[in-house]
Amino acid sequence: MTPLERFKLLAGITDDTQDGLISALLSDAADSVCDYIGREEVPERLVSVQVQLAVIAYNKRGAEGESSRSEGGISQSFDGLPPELMARLKNYPRKAGVLYTADTEQA
Secondary structure, eight states: OOHHHHHHHHHTOOSSTTHHHHHHHHHHHHHHHHHHHTOSSOOGGGHHHHHHHHHHHHHTTTOTTOSEEEETTEEEEOOSSOHHHHHHHHHSOOOTTOOOOHHHHHO
16 A cells, blocks of 8 residues: 555545645655654655654644644644654664754654
8 A cells, every 4th residue: 555545544535636735745754754764765664654644744734833722612732743653763773873862852
């Protein structure tokens, strides 16, 4: 299954009208994963993290820059990266020469 197909399955999207947006979100998520682990390509083992990051970005559209929102008695908070995704990124071996710093941990 391709990242695009997996994204659409997770997001419940059945048509092709948003493929451009989804591809852009997947590309941005791939960049984030690669930057974090210091590699040029997303390893197969982290494609699911890439897709989940893209789904998170898709769901946050319209709420960029907000830390929380309350509408009609429903409150929603936007935390950073979910701990399970962060743990998977932290546990992946970094390319030689890529240092892990306190700044990285806050990402």
